Amino acid sequence: MTQESESIGEAGLRFFGKMSASISHEIKNVLAIINEIGGLLEDLALMAGRGRPVAPERLETVGTKLQQQVQRADRIVKTMNAFSHSVDEKSQAVDLNDVVALVIALAGRFAAMRGLSLVPGARGEAVAVTTAPFHLMHLVWLCLSHGMDAAGESRTVTVTATKSRTGGEIRFAPLQGLAETSAEAFPGAAGQALLAALGAEIVSAPAELVLVVPAGRGAPPL
Amino acid sequence: MTERVLLVDDEQDFLETLAARMRARDMEVATAAEARTALEKVVDGDFDAVILDLQMPEMDGIETLKALKAKNPDLQVILLTGHATPASGVEAMKLGAVDFLEKPADLRLLLEKIRAAKATRMLIAEKKTQEKIRKILEERSW
Numbered sequence: 001m002t003q004e005s006e007s008i009g010e011a012g013l014r015f016f017g018k019m020s021a022s023i024s025h026e027i028k029n030v031l032a033i034i035n036e037i038g039g040l041l042e043d044l045a046l047m048a049g050r051g052r053p054v055a056p057e058r059l060e061t062v063g064t065k066l067q068q069q070v071q072r073a074d075r076i077v078k079t080m081n082a083f084s085h086s087v088d089e090k091s092q093a094v095d096l097n098d099v100v101a102l103v104i105a106l107a108g109r110f111a112a113m114r115g116l117s118l119v120p121g122a123r124g125e126a127v128a129v130t131t132a133p134f135h136l137m138h139l140v141w142l143c144l145s146h147g148m149d150a151a152g153e154s155r156t157v158t159v160t161a162t163k164s165r166t167g168g169e170i171r172f173a174p175l176q177g178l179a180e181t182s183a184e185a186f187p188g189a190a191g192q193a194l195l196a197a198l199g200a201e202i203v204s205a206p207a208e209l210v211l212v213v214p215a216g217r218g219a220p221p222l
Numbered sequence: 223m224t225e226r227v228l229l230v231d232d233e234q235d236f237l238e239t240l241a242a243r244m245r246a247r248d249m250e251v252a253t254a255a256e257a258r259t260a261l262e263k264v265v266d267g268d269f270d271a272v273i274l275d276l277q278m279p280e281m282d283g284i285e286t287l288k289a290l291k292a293k294n295p296d297l298q299v300i301l302l303t304g305h306a307t308p309a310s311g312v313e314a315m316k317l318g319a320v321d322f323l324e325k326p327a328d329l330r331l332l333l334e335k336i337r338a339a340k341a342t343r344m345l346i347a348e349k350k351t352q353e354k355i356r357k358i359l360e361e362r363s364w
Contacts, residue, residue, distance in 0.1 A: 024305070025277060025304045025305065028304030028325055028326075029233055029236070029304060029325070031325070031326050032236055032325035032326040033233060033236045034326075035325075035326030036235075036236055036239035036243065036326070036329075037235075037239055039329055040239050040242060043246050047246070065235055065239070112279050113278075113279050113282070114279070114280070115280040
């Protein structure tokens with residue numbers, strides 16, 4: 001195993017752990033709400049049993065909230081499932097639009113904790129590349145994390161996938177604070193290793209980051 | 223006597239449902255979905271306990287705890303978290319939280335802790351009153 005693949009592997013594990021922990025926090029929040037809704041239904045039943053009738057509209061509202069939380073949990077679990085399966089194949093054809101959507105779903109909680117919004121750019125035609133899906137997602141996360149550091153006053157980062165002559169590009173904008181961020185912190189050792197392994201490159205433009213992904217590259221060498 | 227509680231959590235449905243259940247148990251409940259609102263309400267309000275979520279946007283529970291205790295060192299704060307660890311519990315207690323519960327929390331247990339917090343608050347108030355009286359008596363050499 002090369003030093004590069006070790007670095008990617010270790011950093012990848014940390015990335016996987018970080019996202020898994022975040023997902024578990026989100027699910028806990030949903031369970032806490034469902035727990036309170038269950039308790040409220042018990043309270044209402046108790047009150048009804050003591051001769052204080054419950055308005056049907058109240059029960060309907062409680063029922064709707066319960067279903068909304070279940071749907072929320074379902075979305076979280078679907079995201080977790082898609083993320084978990086990204087390690088199934090070393091090399092696979094993916095649509096960069098789907099990669100962007102999944103990383104935004106995973107990163108949403110981190111952004112919210114920082115008072116930021118993540119917005120997928122308008123979805124155009126499919127941007128197909130052959131790559132290592134998990135490693136690409138890790139690289140997109142590193143770019144997005146840096147983008148959140150550089151978001152500046154706009155408090156919103158828009159992430160857009162577009163087709164290019166050589167494959168595809170993922171743009172992170174507007175990053176008004178990009179000039180103030182440290183060049184040493186990003187992309188870092190793991191980022192450099194991922195870029196090399198995927199044959200990708202990062203291009204900085206005023207107030208935006210562009211991740212250039214080649215159309216076809218096999219699995220990173222072990 | 224009715225307990226007066228401030229609930230602080232960014233999850234609106236959690237806040238509203240828990241508040242409804244506590245009000246059904248004759249508690250006076252104020253709510254805040256973010257730290258800034260909680261800090262404003264603590265200045266104006268007189269709470270027996272603050273129930274504070276550990277993980278909130280922009281200003282997390284630990285930072286909010288520090289800010290709340292700075293405004294009122296005697297404030298009784300109970301932290302709620304999705305994942306309680308011994309390390310985070312110890313940190314919270316060192317910063318002045320009176321207790322630490324994991325979500326989803328058993329309401330009966332939470333209410334017990336609120337009543338205990340109220341008793342502690344009343345004890346602190348009583349001691350301060352006694353201290354004031356002692357000083358007055360000393361000044362007047364009685």
